[in-house]
Amino acid sequence: DTAVSQTPKYLVTQMGNDKSIKCEQNLGHDTMYWYKQDSKKFLKIMFSYNNKELIINETVPNRFSPKSPDKAHLNLHINSLELGDSAVYFCASSQDQGYYGYTFGSGTRLTVV
Amino acid sequence: GDSVTQMEGPVTLSEEAFLTINCTYTATGYPSLFWYVQYPGEGLQLLLKATKADDKGSNKGFEATYRKETTSFHLEKGSVQVSDSAVYFCALNYNNNDMRFGAGTRLTVKP
Numbered sequence A: 001d002t003a004v005s006q007t008p009k010y011l012v013t014q015m016g017n018d019k020s021i022k023c024e025q026n027l028g029h030d031t032m033y034w035y036k037q038d039s040k041k042f043l044k045i046m047f048s049y050n051n052k053e054l055i056i057n058e059t060v061p062n063r064f065s066p067k068s069p070d071k072a073h074l075n076l077h078i079n080s081l082e083l084g085d086s087a088v089y090f091c092a093s094s095q096d097q098g099y100y101g102y103t104f105g106s107g108t109r110l111t112v113v
Numbered sequence B: 001g002d003s004v005t006q007m008e009g010p011v012t013l014s015e016e017a018f019l020t021i022n023c024t025y026t027a028t029g030y031p032s033l034f035w036y037v038q039y040p041g042e043g044l045q046l047l048l049k050a051t052k053a054d055d056k057g058s059n060k061g062f063e064a065t066y067r068k069e070t071t072s073f074h075l076e077k078g079s080v081q082v083s084d085s086a087v088y089f090c091a092l093n094y095n096n097n098d099m100r101f102g103a104g105t106r107l108t109v110k111p
Helices: none
Strands: A004-007 A010-013 A019-025 A031-037 A043-050 A053-057 A064-070 A073-078 A087-094 A108-112 B003-006 B011-014 B019-021 B023-026 B032-038 B044-050 B056-059 B062-065 B075-077 B086-093 B105-110
Touching: A004 A087, A010 A019, A019 A031, A019 A087, A019 A108, A031 A073, A043 A064, A043 A073, A073 A087, B003 B086, B011 B019, B019 B105, B023 B032, B023 B086, B032 B056, B032 B062, B044 B062
Parallel strands: A010 A108, B011 B105
Antiparallel strands: A004 A019, A019 A073, A031 A043, A031 A087, A043 A053, A064 A073, A087 A108, B003 B023, B019 B075, B032 B044, B032 B086, B044 B056, B056 B062, B062 B075, B086 B105
16 A cells, blocks of 8 residues: 555656646645655755645746645646656655655656657 | 755665765754665655654664764664665754755665
8 A cells, every 4th residue: 555656657748748747645644745856866845735735835937836635635737848847756745744754655757858 | 044965975885884874964953854765766765763862763774873963964884785775865854844855875785
């Protein structure tokens, strides 16, 4: 039973397309996150939601829009994809806003061609 | 702002060698500190944590001690195995903000 699951695992798409990545957690955690990992493995926080409410929105192009229909789901929609969006995107969740650590999904490798 | 700095890699060791990966932090208060491990093609997994000064986190033979006086949380293992080859991330969480990660250190263990 996967704790934090993301779909799809791989996504190859053309520039200019719109795509979504879905994330679900079954841990009962109250906070969910999206991170972007570049080719050098550097991790950057993009968004954080606590009980469906946006609490962190880092400097991310407004082509990226998170949506949290309930506290177990956090989806990421990306409009007008660009080559520079190619990366691995990780969803994570935590209880108590991360005091005891995060649980990560296995990632979505996005390749824009 | 709050941040962590960890030693640059890559680190290459022979099996059964001793491992140290250095990590220091900058924070205005007393953060929780973490080590995560990322195996090839996978997400990050929490390896160990410490939530207050002098705490020692340990898991799978890895250890790290929260040292307030040196603002450090170095990761150690007495005898590494080939299966320990991965990227290791030091991280901190302070005042319920987002987790701040170091740049990652790639470890390769050769038989």
